[in-house]
Amino acid sequence: MSSGKNSFSKKYVLPILYPIKKTFSKAKLWTGIKTGLVKTVMIQPYKGFGNSQEIYLLGRVLRDRGIGISNLEDSRWRNFKKMYKRFMSWEIPNVKVKASFQGLEQEVITDEEGYFEINMKSNTPFEINQPWQEVELTLLDRIVKNQGEVKVVGKVFIPSGNVEYGVISDIDDTIVPTGATRLWEMLKTTFLGNAHTRLPFAGVAEFYKAMEKGTDGIESNPFFYVSSSPWNIYDFLTEFLEVHGIPKGPLMLRDIGLSREQFIAGSHSAHKLLQVEKIFEVEKQLQFILVGDSGQEDPEIYLQAIKDFPGRVKKVFIRHVAPEREKSVQKIAEEMETLGVELLLVKDTIEAAEKALEKGWILQADVGVILKGKEEDGNY
Known part of the structure; x- marks a missing residue:
């Protein structure tokens, strides 16, 4: 939909549809309570x-x-x-x-x-x-x-003790392959799988646990997960992290559906940028490692966060899942470099782990654990 049509719809169509939706929801809840469908x-x-x-x-x-x-x-x-x-x-x-x-x-x-x-x-x-x-x-x-x-x-x-850095990570196509850029694949994966059958990228759990421990071996570095997935699947994603041994942490998701301001969902990039910067504002004492993928707009979002909060980002890891975006991501990497932050476009978890080791952010012993985990998980 063109911007002109979208603007027209929001101005004239949405004010008509939203009150209808609101009235329907109110009637549905009232009926559910009266008939006993809503018991608890x-x-x-x-x-x-x-x-x-x-x-x-x-x-x-x-x-x-x-x-x-x-x-x-x-x-x-x-x-x-x-x-x-x-x-x-x-x-x-x-x-x-x-x-x-x-x-x-x-x-x-x-x-x-x-x-x-x-x-x-x-x-x-x-x-x-x-x-x-x-x-x-x-x-x-x-x-x-x-x-x-x-x-x-x-x-x-609430971060306490010897916290070296925080980690903010995307989920779809960063932690778990979902085909977020392919709608049908994403829907099939979401609706027909569960926390056990959906598998993370090889070695991700071990790499994230290594970053959680940092260099002192204590699991004190906080993790935050920012995704455009809907709040409806919050329990699903929480269970997924637990089942696969990925560090737990707050998940910042988004609402979907018809509202006063939107038809289906708000802007992917606006939502993620808002959540990343909310974390920065509250955890003002921390620097962060940002992890995402090249399939959507993570590089652009992280670049804006770096501009808005100078000195808060130590490193950006971007999983290379969209070859057609390589040139644009490299251009963003060049701009980040002028701001004092390195963006590394990585093909797999091992490459990211080796770079983290080089920077002194994880332990040498954990790289071997990550490599073993990747071999056991398979090369995907």
Whole structure:
């Protein structure tokens, strides 16, 4: 769609469609509650992050559809049904959620899609005895009959101890092959697979664990994952990281669907840049290694982040998955170099690990572990 047509649609079509969608969603939820289709509700917290005096956490209030975890032997049909439930969500708008953390409390109201945002700041430093801290989240409104207490614990990562650097990584075609540039391949992979059957690129888990340990051997360097995947598959991606031994960390995803401002989803690059820079703003004491791929716009996004936050990026690794983009990526690399940051276009994980070792960011012993992991995973 041309920019002119897109502008026309947003100006004249969207104001008509959005109220219809909003009315339908409201009627659907009301009917679901009255008929008993919606029997239980849940708070789904997304892992957050913070510093010594601030925490940032997102979450969503939804109908509890009991999706649960996956198993290796799950059929494609079972995987499809679970993914269908994730996307056919029943969001709960305009309800109050209370967050409690180390004597601080904050009440927020969910938006039209059931999302809420917690941003707490303290005048005094928090008591940090471990990196992962718990935030208590409580639903204050009664939604369904016999609801009982709806309470959950959210997790926020607050870097502590000897942190050498942070890592911000893309997911699709950076950690796991998805064919993000090929729509049908991406849809098939997403809807018919599960956390066990989807496999990361060879050696990625070992490389990321090596960076998590850094040079002191302590798993204290934080990881953040920024992706244009929808929040609907948050639990799927969290389980994927856990199943394959990839360091856990906050996932910054995006909302999709019709809203006041958009038809399907917001700009891929605008979303990712916003999330990367949000991490920079909160984790202001850290420098970062950025990891992405050449298939979409990661090089352009990271270049802009470097311009906006000088001195915060140590290195950029870009997995070479789109040969047709090689020249444009190299041009971006030249511009990054003038800003004091090296972009390395790598063909595989081993090349990235060797460069990280050369820079003194990981241990020599871990390179052997990465090589072994790559051989065991296969050459893909």
